[in-house]
Amino acid sequence: MSNQPAFKAIKVSKYFGEVHALSEVSLSSEQGKIFGLLGPNGAGKTTLVNMLSTLTEPTAGKLEVLGVDVINNPNQVRKLIGLAGQFAAIDEYLTGEENIYMVARLYHLSAKEAKIRTKKLLEELSLADAAKRQVRTYSGGMRRRLDLGASLVGHPKVLFLDEPTTGLDPRTRSELWDIIRDLVNEGTSILLTTQYLEEADELADHIAVIDHGKLIAQGTSRQLKSQLGGDVIKFSLKNKNDIEKVMAVLKPLSSGKIIYEEKDNLVNLPVGSHGSRKLIDVVRKLDGAKIETVSFELHEPTLDDVFLNLTGIKASEVAEVKKSKKGWRK
Amino acid sequence: MANYILNQITDTAAITKRNLLRYVRLPQLIFFSAVQPIIFLTLFNFVFGGALGSSGAAIHGKYINYLLPGIMVQVTMFGGLQTGIGLATDMTSGLITRLKSLPMSRSAVLAGRTFADSFRNIIVMAIMVGYGYILGFKFYKGILDALIMLAIILLFGYSLSWVSAFTGMKSKDPETAQLASFVFIFPLVFASAAFVPVSTMPKWLQHFANNQPITYAVEAARHFAIGTPLNGALWKLILWIIGILLVFVPLSVYTYRKRA
Ligand SMILES: Nc1ncnc2c1ncn2[C@@H]1O[C@H](COP(=O)(O)OP(=O)(O)O)[C@@H](O)[C@H]1O
Ligand SMILES: [Mg+2]
Numbered sequence: 001m002s003n004q005p006a007f008k009a010i011k012v013s014k015y016f017g018e019v020h021a022l023s024e025v026s027l028s029s030e031q032g033k034i035f036g037l038l039g040p041n042g043a044g045k046t047t048l049v050n051m052l053s054t055l056t057e058p059t060a061g062k063l064e065v066l067g068v069d070v071i072n073n074p075n076q077v078r079k080l081i082g083l084a085g086q087f088a089a090i091d092e093y094l095t096g097e098e099n100i101y102m103v104a105r106l107y108h109l110s111a112k113e114a115k116i117r118t119k120k121l122l123e124e125l126s127l128a129d130a131a132k133r134q135v136r137t138y139s140g141g142m143r144r145r146l147d148l149g150a151s152l153v154g155h156p157k158v159l160f161l162d163e164p165t166t167g168l169d170p171r172t173r174s175e176l177w178d179i180i181r182d183l184v185n186e187g188t189s190i191l192l193t194t195q196y197l198e199e200a201d202e203l204a205d206h207i208a209v210i211d212h213g214k215l216i217a218q219g220t221s222r223q224l225k226s227q228l229g230g231d232v233i234k235f236s237l238k239n240k241n242d243i244e245k246v247m248a249v250l251k252p253l254s255s256g257k258i259i260y261e262e263k264d265n266l267v268n269l270p271v272g273s274h275g276s277r278k279l280i281d282v283v284r285k286l287d288g289a290k291i292e293t294v295s296f297e298l299h300e301p302t303l304d305d306v307f308l309n310l311t312g313i314k315a316s317e318v319a320e321v322k323k324s325k326k327g328w329r330k
Numbered sequence: 331m332a333n334y335i336l337n338q339i340t341d342t343a344a345i346t347k348r349n350l351l352r353y354v355r356l357p358q359l360i361f362f363s364a365v366q367p368i369i370f371l372t373l374f375n376f377v378f379g380g381a382l383g384s385s386g387a388a389i390h391g392k393y394i395n396y397l398l399p400g401i402m403v404q405v406t407m408f409g410g411l412q413t414g415i416g417l418a419t420d421m422t423s424g425l426i427t428r429l430k431s432l433p434m435s436r437s438a439v440l441a442g443r444t445f446a447d448s449f450r451n452i453i454v455m456a457i458m459v460g461y462g463y464i465l466g467f468k469f470y471k472g473i474l475d476a477l478i479m480l481a482i483i484l485l486f487g488y489s490l491s492w493v494s495a496f497t498g499m500k501s502k503d504p505e506t507a508q509l510a511s512f513v514f515i516f517p518l519v520f521a522s523a524a525f526v527p528v529s530t531m532p533k534w535l536q537h538f539a540n541n542q543p544i545t546y547a548v549e550a551a552r553h554f555a556i557g558t559p560l561n562g563a564l565w566k567l568i569l570w571i572i573g574i575l576l577v578f579v580p581l582s583v584y585t586y587r588k589r590a
Pocket of ligand 1: 043
């Protein structure tokens with residue numbers, strides 16, 4: 001189990017009648033990492049999470065969690081995983097404490113152990129004060145934390161977080177990010193789905209982009225960005241007549257065509273990946289050639305650019321699509 | 331094996347507790363379950379009581395003696411049918427996704443609901459006995475037989491919980507589950523010995539009414555409450571209960587497992 005991938009999907013497809021929710025998706029994640037599954041609403045993220053967490057079976061393909069076959073040994077898999085689904089899986093009319101305690105008992109902890117575990121989790125997730133309150137009085141952020149707490153009761157080795165921060169305000173979101181980072185530091189492997197590019201960028205070690213049930217790209221955030229040609233250094237010239245000299249001097253450093261936007265007096269110098277390291281060379285060269293510049297900046301392509309490039313949808317538009325298309329609920 | 335059974339019990343107890351807590355937090359559910367039998371008892375007693383007060387349905391001089399066991403069976407059945415509605419509601423909630431991802435017993439989700447609904451039935455039955463006494467009802471055969479009568483009705487209601495669990499699992503939403511139950515239950519209840527003696531019905535209906543489980547339940551209940559003849563109703567009822575459980579427990583659990 002120790003050198004197995006945290007989870008693995010091999011040519012997994014899931015059809016709901018006519019709807020191809022997933023088509024031949026293959027993925028694999030190292031242990032102790034955050035694997036980000038990025039895609040717009042309806043891409044198939046929840047479908048994959050549901051299959052990995054034994055809720056539904058694939059139409060075709062094979063799934064493993066820490067080397068255990070999900071379809072043949074669902075019960076063994078259930079002992080390894082924790083799931084915090086897209087919709088909070090907690091009972092509104094129970095208190096926070098009762099919710100966690102119930103899950104602890106369902107993990108077959110003794111009454112005493114269950115009490116201790118409940119108390120500890122509620123404290124760790126800063127819910128101790130609200131422990132005795134019914135969940136329907138909780139804020140969105142508190143619900144998410146409680147739901148996460150419930151998914152942690154069994155000390156999962158692999159944790160599935162399906163859009164854990166959707167609908168949260170920025171402050172609550174970054175609190176949740178911190179909790180997620182702590183979990184990984186303690187050795188938990190995580191599959192995190194998200195529609196937010198910054199979230200994947202911020203948290204994930206490895207990102208897979210899916211759209212319409214198909215895997216369309218994967219790699220580290222850096223690799224995905226460099227698919228777009230990498231970083232660009234942008235600067236303006238003090239003296240516009242220097243442009244000829246600039247072109248000549250910087251040619252050896254560029255990874256593509258140097259573009260000068262005359263109207264805005266802006267030089268675009270593509271430098272591939274690791275742009276920040278090239279920055280210093282560029283400055284030295286320009287200095288050596290006695291070329292004076294203003295407003296020097298390194299522009300890294302964001303995942304936004306990647307997403308736009310791959311799916312044809314801008315991140316901001318994804319949110320719009322989400323609003324107009326009512327999310328599927330089982 | 332011992333461990334397996336212990337886990338089953340723990341799981342079922344945890345789910346039962348959750349459902350009972352919901353009843354405590356949503357007391358209107360219990361309230362309306364209690365109001366319903368009071369309305370039925372009142373209406374039937376005063377609407378039919380006059381017409382039937384001097385017929386074969388007036389045991390020990392009062393229709394209420396005849397009526398109460400019948401209504402109690404009916405109300406407990408309706409209580410059992412809540413199981414499917416509750417489960418269909420659960421299936422649309424997020425909680426079920428968590429439960430399905432846990433290494434817990436698959437049947438506990440269903441069993442926990444059936445037990446909680448039985449607890450509610452106990453409360454409703456207690457209210458009915460109390461209100462029945464106000465209307466003039468009396469147990470004529472002593473405390474032990476009275477308890478047997480209540481146990482019979484409770485068990486019958488419990489077995490129907492599993493029929494309902496099955497329809498609940500098969501229904502896409504709670505509304506469908508509700509409709510599905512009531513379509514079947516109304517003819518069964520009214521074409522039985524619950525409210526009026528079967529002998530007053532046309533011959534073709536008597537055949538049906540005399541040989542269906544609700545009549546057995548009502549006749550057994552009446553026997554232990556007020557001493558009417560048993561006519562073998564108890565054994566036939568027990569066979570029905572066992573049969574229903576043997577068919578519908580595995581069927582419901584199977585459907586739950588398969589349902590995404
Ligand atoms: N139970 C289901 N029955 C029919 N279609 C479904 C079902 N679950 C998901 N789908 C469809 O599969 C596609 C992928 O859905 P989902 O995995 O929920 O996407 P995401 O989580 O990325 O938003 C969508 O088109 C959705 O409508
Ligand atoms: Mg989803």
